[in-house]
Amino acid sequence: MRRYALRRTLLGIITVVIVSMIIFIATRLSGDVAILIAPPDASDAEIQEIRVQLGLNKPIPYQYYVFVRNALKGDFGRSIRYNRPAIDVLLDRFFGTVELVGTAFIVSIVTGVLLGTLSATRRGTWLDQSGKLFALLGQSMPGFWVGIMLILVFSVNLGLLPTSGRDGISHLLLPSFSMAWYSIASIMRVTRSSMMDVMDSEYIKMARSKGNPEYIVIWKHGLKNALIPVIALAGVQLANLLGGAVIIENVFNWPGLGSMIVDAIYARDYPLVQAGVFFISIFLIALNLIVDLLFGFIDPRITYE
Amino acid sequence: MNNMKIITRNPHHLFSVLKHVPVIPLLLLLPMIVCGIFGPYLYLHDPTAMKLSMALKPPAWVSGGDWSYLLGTDNMGRDLLSRLIEGARASLIVAFFGVGFAGIVGVSIGMIAGYFEGKIDNIIMRFVDAQMSIPAILLIILLAAVLGGGLATIILSITLVFWTQYARVIRGETLSIKQRDFVVLAKVTDCGTFRILRKHIFPNTTNTIMVLATLQLGRAIIIEASITFLGMGIQPPATAWGLIISDGRIYMSTAWWIPTFAGMAIMITVLGANLLGDWLRDRLDPKLRQL
């Protein structure tokens, strides 16, 4: 077990290194920030001067070395656009994304599990059918479209919820639902099939024979066991949601990492792009590692190759 | 349940399953496929014929509408229906080639990783891990910033982002298939590696590939729309659904028909692809349900 944990951690670190290389190379190939911020009639010498100022005149491998050296000390360079340490800009936005993605995650899990369980326990009823349709619809529309529609209906027409910004629960509802809707389908599917397996097991039969009412059997005994594969999916779901945040934060004017990274890509703000994407990736890699290791403890069926 | 019987009896025969035709998903997918292939014969108007004086005409049944423009016109006075038909083609191309190339790359790499294991496998899987830990949409915008927007870029970036899923799943399949008797036998009889992969392993992964590809079709269309929304997608004069919906979103409250019909086109098609994918998964490869 310890060897397994060590090995997984090591692999995680290698993945982090590869991610940093991919991001680093992609940002450097994406265009020259010096040309973007220099006045259009700047001479080649002036452009070169800007490159020197930003440390972009050195060969890419050397720049990468500098990046790694500083990143290990927690320094991700200065944002070119904001002229502040990239890590500061990032931390300002980080909690916005955590709040949004976290809420969306909870919404999608709760709804997905609810619909999945209902669908598994009452196969073929209208509840099952409409639940399925609802979940699949979410997967079939572009997120920005859903967001704009929701704003139109709930904010402009009904006047119930605010359109944009980050300021309490009411501001959180529309964006988090727009994001969550996409993930509901897969959570529902996993819950449904694992619930179906669980409900056929001896354990449930025993719970029933003890005279427990059916809803206790389903929601307590059944769900407890059916949830394991759902949790195993958490990493993938969070990656999807973080991707969705890139779009949704733009629609709802939400101050988060996603909209920050998109802006930074447009502005060719290399340090900020690197820091942002890197941060998200490390988060996901760490999360997957934790899930893997936890399952090593929880589920004895997993073997450690 | 009926399905369950089919699975237990005949888990790996594509054609025996197709006797039970999935009517609804196919009906939903039909418009896109027909429009994508026969588009040019279906136009009522040239989709690029602009008449600015005819801009923003509502659909025929709304007052002010015109029966020759069934779904109304867009901001440049082009027939919306004809544009949607034309857009089906680009969306079909993006989805089909993006997913197709991703499939070719991913399956080959996945089989190699699974078959050889060891170092090659390790290296490949680290790249897969790395790529999967960057949200797809971010990676695609980054790639678009490197390559410049446009149809080819989108296809390429979808390939570069989607292949990992194939690689991961097919690697797993290969790992288990190669333990089976017929592969072991083939190895003993000194069959070439390439031949084993092609003749013995690949045919046994086709079900999985089918399921994956169908499910990814829908995702590709959504991604195309999202990238165009972020400003790096398909550029005119090409027309894709994603472009119509993202350019048309500004008309949501004044000329609702543009974003609404474009959105419905996407929704219907992706819903069809997802339903078909679900259906195939239930019948061909139920263990894939985590996707």
Place this chain on the structure above:
Amino acid sequence: MDKTRSTRFFYLICIIFLGVALFGVRNALAQEGSSNPLIIAVKAEPDTLVPTDTKYAVTSNPISNNIFERLVDLSTEGKFVPGIASWEIMAGGKEFLFTIRKGVKFHSGDPLTTKDVEFSHNRSWEKSPTYKRYLRGFDRIEIIDDYHCKFFFKAPDVLFIPTRYLQIVSKNYFDRVGEEEFLNKPVGTGPYKLAAWKQGDYIDIERNEEYWGKKPQVQKARFVFTKEDTTRIASLKTGEAGMIMDTPYPLVKDVENAGFKTVRLYTHPPCSVQFHNNNPNVPWYHQKVRLAIAYAIDKDAIVNDLFQGIPAGYPRLAPWELGYDPELKQYPYDPEKAKALLKEAGYPRGFEMPLYYFAGRSYGQKETTEAVALFLNAVGIRCKIQGIEAAQMLAKVRAWHNDPKTEYVGVASVPMAFLPDPVEAISTAYLSTGWGTMYFNKEHLDPIIEEAMVTMDDTKRGELIKKAIKILHEDVASIQIWANTSVYAMKQNIDFTPTLKNREALMLVKDVIIK
């Protein structure tokens, strides 16, 4: 029986969700009453508010000009007026003597002196490559005393006053707090001071009670950054925002119909078809072909039908601008004449032509490009539209600039109308040594533009501008399709007067009155 129970559970969950939702609504309503700054939704977040340091003046100045002031002030009607300083032009435009207003204080309490002017100039010179560009004839600055200083130029500079490029930051404050705080807590002399800046979210400003000038009516304002056009409009409609900037043209009527007031400001830059004409091997090297293109595009239809008549359709300059020529008319839409001209030029069956534009998230250029391409296709010029994202396009333009093999036609913002002084437009866009220049007419045009650049007398300069623009027009150096109009939309009880003749569309809260 059991089924009804689990259904009940389902309903319970639904009710909880609904409860949370309602709680949220109540929250939102409660907030509305508690404090009410004027909320203004703008399109983009500034990179910094310190004007000497900004690299993106277009997004920074509209907000930062509430906090900082320029050496030369500007009235809303576009008149250059004394503000924190008055000036005198000497030595035929080579020397500018500034007299600082006494008693002006920065928000930090530091008094304004010429030391601040010198410091601001030096810092801009060092930090902003653009500033250096605009003051290219600058020679030196001389501090006479605390309230008098003099700028020396090598040649007369007609643009120094109108471009108002120098904005004043405090030297004492910088010396006291250092670089980081100077950037993070900007301090100016303006009618408002920065109250809070939540990155990615909003900027709060509040009235400077010790302001030297007229006290503005609005006490507090909040700028929120709403990139997405549809959301910005929605936030106005729901009442979350009192005012919005950059209403997209197709939605102006919609906003007005919903009962909101709009104010329009003619503002830089216009949208034109631009040619690279240094390559003798391309069809558009010939004036006749360019003329044919001008005739083939229905500019009125683009302005009136595509953009619903919102942007201005002036052929070059607006009537109130220096050097405006009432004789100068837009080439009318005449596809037959265009075809005839193409035939005359030797292209009876048309030709293939690239048509570039800056792809991105701003509204207008893509739509114009599409329309232009469709008009040109109709006369046989087959356009290959290429939308290229700004960073890559700028790199291309640099590479193309002096390359005689370049094949470029594009829809771009070529400077012309609505700049502080038209000399700036013609000298940056059409002087063959200038930038972004795709048009080369060394013998005829350059001498006129160079003369205009040093002619301080308005009437004489006006004549020169007129002459230069006439050559540009007859030679079809570019085809201006529409001139940008920035549309502010607001609640009915808000009055706002925008400032004419500033390079960027400003959002000065001092000019807002709430009834």
